[in-house]
Amino acid sequence: MALLQELMDAYEGKIVKPSDALLHKTTTLLQDGMNARAFGEFEKPEALGDARWTDELILSTWYMAETGKVPDELNFKTGESDGGFDRLDFQFLQEDDWLEHSDAIDTKLPLNRRGDGKNEIEIDIPWYGGGMSYGSVSVNVMMSRAKNAKHWNTLMSTGEGGYPPELYEVKENVITQVATGYFGVEEETIQAAPIIEFKYAQGAKPGLGGHLLAAKAGEEVAKLRGSVPFVSLFSPFPFHSTYSVEDHSKHLDWIETVNPKALLSVKVSTPHDVDMVAVGSYYAGAHIIHLDGGYGGTGAAPEIAKKNIAMPIELAIPKVHKFLQKEGVRDKVTLIASGGVRTADDIAKAIALGADGCVLGTTDLVGMGCTRCSNCEGGPSGRGCPWGLTTTDIELQEWVQQDWGSRRLDNLYTALQWRLRDILRKLGLSNVRELRGRTDLLSYISKEAGE
Numbered sequence: 126m127a128l129l130q131e132l133m134d135a136y137e138g139k140i141v142k143p144s145d146a147l148l149h150k151t152t153t154l155l156q157d158g159m160n161a162r163a164f165g166e167f168e169k170p171e172a173l174g175d176a177r178w179t180d181e182l183i184l185s186t187w188y189m190a191e192t193g194k195v196p197d198e199l200n201f202k203t204g205e206s207d208g209g210f211d212r213l214d215f216q217f218l219q220e221d222d223w224l225e226h227s228d229a230i231d232t233k234l235p236l237n238r239r240g241d242g243k244n245e246i247e248i249d250i251p252w253y254g255g256g257m258s259y260g261s262v263s264v265n266v267m268m269s270r271a272k273n274a275k276h277w278n279t280l281m282s283t284g285e286g287g288y289p290p291e292l293y294e295v296k297e298n299v300i301t302q303v304a305t306g307y308f309g310v311e312e313e314t315i316q317a318a319p320i321i322e323f324k325y326a327q328g329a330k331p332g333l334g335g336h337l338l339a340a341k342a343g344e345e346v347a348k349l350r351g352s353v354p355f356v357s358l359f360s361p362f363p364f365h366s367t368y369s370v371e372d373h374s375k376h377l378d379w380i381e382t383v384n385p386k387a388l389l390s391v392k393v394s395t396p397h398d399v400d401m402v403a404v405g406s407y408y409a410g411a412h413i414i415h416l417d418g419g420y421g422g423t424g425a426a427p428e429i430a431k432k433n434i435a436m437p438i439e440l441a442i443p444k445v446h447k448f449l450q451k452e453g454v455r456d457k458v459t460l461i462a463s464g465g466v467r468t469a470d471d472i473a474k475a476i477a478l479g480a481d482g483c484v485l486g487t488t489d490l491v492g493m494g495c496t497r498c499s500n501c502e503g504g505p506s507g508r509g510c511p512w513g514l515t516t517t518d519i520e521l522q523e524w525v526q527q528d529w530g531s532r533r534l535d536n537l538y539t540a541l542q543w544r545l546r547d548i549l550r551k552l553g554l555s556n557v558r559e560l561r562g563r564t565d566l567l568s569y570i571s572k573e574a575g576e
């Protein structure tokens with residue numbers, strides 16, 4: 126307790142909410158700098174990006190988030206990872222056979238395929254926002270995402286940090302997550318949600334659970350998580366109440382009792398037997414099976430885990446899709462993919478591999494200014510992201526204002542939907558649901574051809 130008091134005293138009065146003048150100056154400079162880079166007024170920073178999120182992909186995402194359009198000069202489709210989505214291409218028709226680019230190209234996705242009287246939810250675009258907990262990100266970031274989700278008639282997930290009261294304003298578009306730490310899980314937040322997401326594992330760090338550093342678990346975060354300030358919070362792996370499909374089924378029954386209309390989503394990572402896991406989840410009652418591959422996660426997820434444990438999502442999707450088909454239940458469940466889905470091209474490729482839709486996490490953060498610097502834990506101070514994204518620091522979190530954040534995401538989603546329609550029309554498809562499982566419309570770019 127002495128250490129705790131020392132920490133609280135150290136923070137007391139030293140980090141305060143920024144004044145209006147400082148807020149204006151800092152956000153203006155940050156946003157002008159981001160735009161200048163995205164519009165090519167300055168050279169690309171040498172240290173920006175990595176093989177999956179290249180400098181061009183980050184800058185093109187910033188460009189789309191500012192303008193709502195895809196850029197002419199920057200690659201907004203792929204990274205340079207030498208594998209997975211980056212080595213897949215589309216087999217477009219001859220130009221004479223392309224459809225007109227039109228709003229009539231249908232991008233809607235129904236989420237309840239069981240016909241069981243629960244919420245009939247149809248989202249306007251085949252993706253929604255993945256879970257990022259309060260604590261790992263600020264309320265401003267959560268609200269930016271949630272307001273944008275409402276605008277697009279789609280959803281975003283709370284992640285595992287509880288349900289900040291501000292979210293009630295947009296509750297129809299907010300998925301509540303129940304994860305192994307049960308942080309912030311309350312009857313009223315389950316009753317408020319159209320979909321409840323059980324997180325069994327996260328593709329970026331399967332088998333490891335989660336860890337919110339003490340410095341990021343400030344007073345508000347601790348309150349929502351039922352803890353005390355400045356204490357490290359662990360989400361164990363796995364649910365220690367679940368060792369079989371029957372246990373899993375009991376979990377889902379519990380939610381059904383509290384909120385009988387809610388859809389049930391089950392988020393799993395991608396071990397080699399993920400196909401069996403998916404079928405088990407379906408028989409336990411899941412409406413959505415959410416596969417999370419190994420390339421997602423913020424900079425807080427350990428690199429060694431991100432790249433080496435879970436199966437790449439590009440392998441997991443067709444494996445599960447085909448197994449569900451073989452079992453005769455493919456059209457009764459919605460298959461959602463995440464963990465390395467960055468662009469509209471990735472979304473279309475994931476659907477062509479067999480998913481119904483995708484979840485975006487990092488893309489949203491990049492849209493709001495993330496540079497992929499992997500400093501989400503915030504260095505020695507532990508204050509978190511210097512851009513104001515993965516932080517609840519009283520000062521830093523103000524660099525992302527809700528109106529600005531939701532406007533950026535609105536623009537980004539406009540550009541993503543435009544590109545998705547562009548891909549569909551060039552494949553001769555007028556509905557995104559016709560793309561599911563069409564691996565014949567993909568081609569592999571061999572190493573020789575890619576060079």
Ligand code: SF4
Pocket residue numbers: 423424490494495496497498499500501502509510511512513514515
């Ligand atoms: S610290 Fe901020 S800018 Fe850097 S990777 Fe994390 S969210 Fe992105």
